[in-house]
Amino acid sequence: MKKVIMTLAVLMLAATSAQAQTSSDDTRAGKGGKHRGDPVARLTQALDLSDDQAMEVSVILEESRDQHRAIQESVQAEHCAVRQNTHDQLSTVLTEEQMTKFEQMKTRRMNRGRHEGMPRFANCET
Numbered sequence: 001m002k003k004v005i006m007t008l009a010v011l012m013l014a015a016t017s018a019q020a021q022t023s024s025d026d027t028r029a030g031k032g033g034k035h036r037g038d039p040v041a042r043l044t045q046a047l048d049l050s051d052d053q054a055m056e057v058s059v060i061l062e063e064s065r066d067q068h069r070a071i072q073e074s075v076q077a078e079h080c081a082v083r084q085n086t087h088d089q090l091s092t093v094l095t096e097e098q099m100t101k102f103e104q105m106k107t108r109r110m111n112r113g114r115h116e117g118m119p120r121f122a123n124c125e126t
Helices: 002-026 039-047 051-093 096-111
Strands: none
Touching: 039 051, 051 096
């Protein structure tokens, strides 16, 4: 019985140690999130994909990634248009002094928590 318990303890320790090593290898720079690595490699290993399946999965994921990027760019453009419209409308209501103060507030808000002062929506003019 002692041998069984000892064996289980050693196995659990080894598994925990292996998991800790994997976790530290997967940590990406920046916010300390998990870097998932190559998704095709993970799926190939987890699902035991053949070379043909892995190739098809790779193509599917690449197409999906391209579609997501296109959506993000479209949303970014719409977001910028809304910001510009808001800015234009506010400039008709606020005085020049108020508008200057508003711009300063907006700049401070956008730069909060950003590295090297890079605003969230650097592609927007306003």
